[in-house]
Amino acid sequence: MRLPIYQVDAFTGEVFRGNPAAVVPLETWIADATMQGIAAENNLAETAFFVPTGPAHYHLRWFTPEVEVDLCGHATLAAAAVLYEHLGQDAPAVTFDTRSGPLVVAREGGAYTMDFPARRPRPLPRDRQVAVALGGEPNELWLARDCMAVFETEAEVRALVPDMAKVKALGVFAMIATAPADPALSPGADFVSRFFAPAAGVAEDPVTGSAHCTLVPYWADRLAKTTLEARQVSRRGGALRCTIDGDRVRMTGQTVCYLEGTITV
Missing domain, CATH: 3.10.310.10 (Diaminopimelate Epimerase; Chain A, domain 1)
Structure with a gap:
């Protein structure tokens, strides 16, 4: 199985800074163990996987090298950047369905703004x-x-x-x-x-x-x-x-694509 992969530096306008995330677009879900294996092989803080579910709507999941997590900002930012800059998305905003509920990311000039739930301590x-x-x-x-x-x-x-x-x-x-x-x-x-x-x-x-x-x-x-x-x-x-x-936090940041390629699993 050959899958596209992108590596994006998030929350920065410069390559080699910010937080690198891998993004793997999928047409349909693959086995959890395979996604976890890809994340471990990438050895980045997070690898994001998404599947389209409707116009400007996607199901998004995140994996560290060891576990699936319930919320990740930089890999969400990276996934939005891949959609807009590499996969032809042109809607004003995209919605990701996640384990933390719907997350909306809007393109704003050369940056992206994410709408996340506040977690008051x-x-x-x-x-x-x-x-x-x-x-x-x-x-x-x-x-x-x-x-x-x-x-x-x-x-x-x-x-x-x-x-x-x-x-x-x-x-x-x-x-x-x-x-x-x-x-x-x-x-x-x-x-x-x-x-x-x-x-x-x-x-x-x-x-x-x-x-x-x-x-x-x-x-x-x-x-x-x-x-x-x-x-x-x-x-x-x-x-x-x-x-x-209120109970939402909006975060705006830039991204830079470092790598585009194909993985074989």
Whole structure:
């Protein structure tokens, strides 16, 4: 079986930055084990698979190298870019049916805007195990799907060297580390973050759309703003413009296609 494949750098306008995702368009679904095997072979944070279900409507699934996940931002952005830039889609927006409900992505000039569910976190007591696992002492802990550690400064977030075995042993899907942006380090940004998900087979994800479903409600409340500029300060780095609208988060980012080819399975 020969399948088309694209590799897209998401949340960036430059190749070799942002978060790379593989996208495999399908006409009909193939075996889950085959999709998981393709994702493991790609060895990227996520591989997205989609099947058309109607005009500008698709069923979308995401796989890390180890598991299927219920929400992924950068691979959704990448899937939309493949549809518009390689497969002839010309509708104002596309809808993806997913395990997290319908997700709409609209093309806006040279970027794409995704409409995702907000995941408002609840506060947790401070936990020394989190500090030991991350390699730094956060001021606050919050929990939605992911555990979010809030630090005082961007420099602290950038300096973290987590112990991935200890992060995995915390028993959460992933750890988000975040802090207010430092104008000297991230000019124009409101907040920064990093994302660690060893339990899902991803040590550090370069730019994580789904994490901003939790980050944006928190920072919108704290900064009293509805539109925020976000930076993920991983080694590759990436940028998102985010807006909170009730129980929805809209995220806008650019993409660059790095690779187009065919896989044989």
